[in-house]
Amino acid sequence: MGMFDRFLPKKKPVEIKNNIPKEKESIKKSFGVYCNKNHGTKGEKLCPKCTALLATVMTKMNRCPYGITKPICDRCEIQCFGDKNNKMFNEIMSASSTGMMFKHPIMAFKHKMASMSVDYSKSKQEKNEREKAEAKAKNAAEKAKAREEAKKKKEEKK
Template identity: 40%
Template sequence: MPNASTPAGRDRMSRLKDIPRLREEAETIRVMTGEYCAHFHGTDGKNLCPACREFLAYALKRLACCPYGGEKPVCGKCKIHCYKPAERETARSIMRWAGPRLMWTHPKMAFIHLLDLRREAPEKPRNKAAKS
């Protein structure tokens, strides 16, 4: 698998800027991780502690590789589990804590996320291609 320092890895990471849906998801996970880190680890929310920085890098890398692309559902409704178990639990903890607080700190982002929660996850991309 390409990493962010290889040309293919940089191409993948550019999807976070080029695809609006992935850009929104990336910004949401950045904000949630920053707020969580600020509360629990005493950071300013922008300069994360090493553990939160490592998790965010992992989450963004997984997001950049999302096979759904622009049709990506919210992670909680996704039919593909792309996080390792430990990182999945970290993501749950961050989202469980930061999600409700997002309404007060970033109301527009929270509203969009709530709308996204109502959408059903599309079929797995590989299954869709096999049926065509």
């Protein structure tokens, strides 16, 4: 270790951050905001329905097929909580977003950023797939053209 090493950019192995604990916290707070407002509860004590749904969500998150690389639950394509629960969960997450901005602005902001990054990677993926499909179509068209020309030449020879 030279004495100037600390001025050099550190080479760190690529590490995947585990955002699940933070997302759980953010979901809990969102449920609190929603339940307090809509179900007449106070503070962290939620109504039985919200408590049950929250428990299901927390359990499912631990078994997420994506592992720690998971997208945020309210933007996930799988949504593994079950039909009725998914609907309720999405409603709670979207209805509480404004309240979250006031009560837990940093958390709400981070959640918003995570949501935007899901959009970004989705649009990037869609673009890749579109380009692939276009290239494939072009390739197929060129092949068809070549076949057509070969056929013409053959017929001319006759």
